[in-house]
Amino acid sequence: MTNEARTRPMKHAVPRNRRGAAGHPASAHRSRGPACQAIRRFARNRGALVSALFLGVFIALILVWPWVGCQAPDAISDLQFVAPGSGHWFGTDVHGRDLFTRVNNGARISLLVGAVGAAVSLVIGVIWGAAAGYLGGRVDGAMMRIVDVLYALPSIIFVIVLITTLNAAVDGWVSRGLSARGGAILKFAGLFGGLGAVSWLTMARIVRGEVLSLRTRPFVQASRALGAGHIRVVFHHILPNVVGIVIVYLALTVPAVVLYESFLSYLGLGIQPPQASLGSLIAEGAAQINPIRIYWWMIAFPAGTLMVVLLALNFVGDGLRDALDPRADP
Amino acid sequence: MYLVRRLLLLPPLLVVISLLAFLLVRTAPGGPFDRERKPASPDVERALRARYHLDEPLGQQYLRFLGGLVRGDFGASLKYRNHSVTDIIRQGLPVSLSLGLLAFGLALGVGIPAGVYGAMRKGEWSDYGVSVLTLLAVCIPGFVVGPVLVTVFAIRWQWLPVGLWESPMHAVLPTVSLGLYFAGKIARMMREGMLQTLRMDFIATARAKGLGETRVLMRHAFRLAVMPVVSYSGPLLADLLTGSFVIENLFQIPGLGVFMVNSSLNRDYPMVVGLVLLYAILLLGLNLIVDMLYAFLDPRVRYD
Numbered sequence: 001m002t003n004e005a006r007t008r009p010m011k012h013a014v015p016r017n018r019r020g021a022a023g024h025p026a027s028a029h030r031s032r033g034p035a036c037q038a039i040r041r042f043a044r045n046r047g048a049l050v051s052a053l054f055l056g057v058f059i060a061l062i063l064v065w066p067w068v069g070c071q072a073p074d075a076i077s078d079l080q081f082v083a084p085g086s087g088h089w090f091g092t093d094v095h096g097r098d099l100f101t102r103v104n105n106g107a108r109i110s111l112l113v114g115a116v117g118a119a120v121s122l123v124i125g126v127i128w129g130a131a132a133g134y135l136g137g138r139v140d141g142a143m144m145r146i147v148d149v150l151y152a153l154p155s156i157i158f159v160i161v162l163i164t165t166l167n168a169a170v171d172g173w174v175s176r177g178l179s180a181r182g183g184a185i186l187k188f189a190g191l192f193g194g195l196g197a198v199s200w201l202t203m204a205r206i207v208r209g210e211v212l213s214l215r216t217r218p219f220v221q222a223s224r225a226l227g228a229g230h231i232r233v234v235f236h237h238i239l240p241n242v243v244g245i246v247i248v249y250l251a252l253t254v255p256a257v258v259l260y261e262s263f264l265s266y267l268g269l270g271i272q273p274p275q276a277s278l279g280s281l282i283a284e285g286a287a288q289i290n291p292i293r294i295y296w297w298m299i300a301f302p303a304g305t306l307m308v309v310l311l312a313l314n315f316v317g318d319g320l321r322d323a324l325d326p327r328a329d330p
Numbered sequence: 331m332y333l334v335r336r337l338l339l340l341p342p343l344l345v346v347i348s349l350l351a352f353l354l355v356r357t358a359p360g361g362p363f364d365r366e367r368k369p370a371s372p373d374v375e376r377a378l379r380a381r382y383h384l385d386e387p388l389g390q391q392y393l394r395f396l397g398g399l400v401r402g403d404f405g406a407s408l409k410y411r412n413h414s415v416t417d418i419i420r421q422g423l424p425v426s427l428s429l430g431l432l433a434f435g436l437a438l439g440v441g442i443p444a445g446v447y448g449a450m451r452k453g454e455w456s457d458y459g460v461s462v463l464t465l466l467a468v469c470i471p472g473f474v475v476g477p478v479l480v481t482v483f484a485i486r487w488q489w490l491p492v493g494l495w496e497s498p499m500h501a502v503l504p505t506v507s508l509g510l511y512f513a514g515k516i517a518r519m520m521r522e523g524m525l526q527t528l529r530m531d532f533i534a535t536a537r538a539k540g541l542g543e544t545r546v547l548m549r550h551a552f553r554l555a556v557m558p559v560v561s562y563s564g565p566l567l568a569d570l571l572t573g574s575f576v577i578e579n580l581f582q583i584p585g586l587g588v589f590m591v592n593s594s595l596n597r598d599y600p601m602v603v604g605l606v607l608l609y610a611i612l613l614l615g616l617n618l619i620v621d622m623l624y625a626f627l628d629p630r631v632r633y634d
Binding site: 148149151152154158161164165169255263266267279286299307311314 | 477605
């Protein structure tokens with residue numbers, strides 16, 4: 001609130017003064033904030049803009065569809081392996097379930113996993129990196145050596161042990177009276193946590209590097225000299241300057257986590273049936289491949305959806321990087 | 331001096347990593363004998379645990395493992411009885427190594443030229459074409475590429491074998507399925523690195539001297555532009571050389587990737603720790619090489 005109150009009169013004053021004094025639009029152009037410039041740069045990138053719009057529509061569709069569509073995702077019927085047609089747009093699978101509904105549900109879960117997994121990695125990575133970079137010295141050394149050691153562990157072993165441990169614990173709780181739904185939710189949360197836990201290392205390194213160089217800048221030292229506490233310095237002066245690079249890396253983490261989850265589902269460790277993610281749907285489709293008959297739709301539609309979603313996410317990530325990169329041309 | 335210090339740091343790091351891996355699998359619930367074909371009687375299980383020293387205190391077990399390690403012995407696998415971990419690694423590593431190197435070669439061989447080409451033609455249609463192709467490669471997981479290639483080239487046209495690891499022909503499909511993703515990733519990195527390098531002052535100087543465009547790109551820009559790819563190559567190669575579960579499973583290739591996943595699912599403690607150590611040695615060694623390459627490629631980098 002105080003911030004807003006302080007800046008509001010300035011906003012009115014600056015353009016008037018500038019125009020009055022200099023009188024050419026170039027100075028007005030320069031007064032635009034970096035955020036505004038970034039949005040303009042992003043909007044000029046057609047691929048990124050189209051991808052962002054597409055993702056928006058896509059997410060709206062998969063959120064709304066469960067209320068619009070007539071088939072339940074788990075409804076089993078006798079119509080096994082029906083080819084795509086007017087009745088079943090994407091065909092049906094081995095249990096006669098409508099593949100369009102399944103893909104829809106799978107896409108929702110894959111995107112949710114990607115978003116939450118990336119968010120977990122964001123929180124851990126930023127806190128760890130900022131703490132190491134800001135505290136510096138021996139604490140920094142110790143914290144970054146821990147990151148080095150975790151880097152040297154194959155992430156797949158780490159994730160498998162983490163997830164199987166949690167699943168075993170949850171099964172134990174369910175047998176001791178926890179509801180099955182609660183158990184499923186806990187396993188879900190474990191998957192998020194596991195995915196986040198293996199993808200925060202690079203984020204921590206990036207943030208730590210930035211914070212390390214920001215810490216010695218004059219404006220931070222001035223703020224310290226004026227009596228600002230460490231917490232205030234970190235949250236008001238350092239972290240706002242890291243936001244750009246963090247957003248860029250975050251945007252590239254989401255597709256990476258979606259891909260990793262699909263790999264885990266392929267191993268049978270991700271989403272548990274009858275729930276499905278795009279990865280587990282692809283795995284189901286790949287299991288049906290044999291020399292005699294290929295049910296192409298069972299692999300083509302989930303894989304196509306995954307590909308399109310990842311493509312759009314990557315385009316948006318690239319666009320954000322170009323828009324927020326301070327080294328880019330204005 | 332720097333190199334000596336880095337090398338001296340390796341053994342303690344490896345000990346810490348092995349301890350972490352040991353504690354991670356050893357303290358996780360579930361045991362190596364849970365998934366036997368028929369549940370073992372308590373007596374049998376007790377005997378098994380005693381045979382593999384699983385009944386000792388954790389600290390003693392770890393020290394026993396370290397003692398074996400000094401003699402180059404990773405211990406015995408708990409799942410593949412009568413095989414030592416060293417045996418399994420000795421059998422699987424050559425296969426994973428060759429498949430990994432082939433995929434790495436494909437990734438570099440396709441990725442670097444594609445990235446340089448895209449940067450040279452920045453903003454033209456050919457650049458967009460290459461960019462979309464490389465982005466597609468990054469968006470299709472290996473477990474989709476593999477089955478699709480198998481259905482087309484092995485089942486439909488029968489040009490190439492479906493699986494197994496015998497002749498060079500057998501290596502084609504696995505190499506492509508494994509390497510395609512990384513080729514796309516490296517191409518994107520290379521293009522980005524090239525574009526950033528071309529914006530630097532020393533490139534303007536080189537052009538001002540009247541050097542031809544090819545010479546500017548290849549002799550001056552390339553060594554700096556390739557650095558992100560070089561630093562990515564360390565972890566990538568460590569990953570590829572220790573095998574890929576998906577590809578090995580799909581093509582029935584006897585590599586290490588399958589062991590990596592199965593041994594952690596089965597709680598095969600010595601196997602997990604052995605594989606983790608193998609991966610860590612590869613990763614740390616390769617990262618050391620990468621850092622040395624850095625000093626070679628960028629004359630501004632000095633390690634004192």
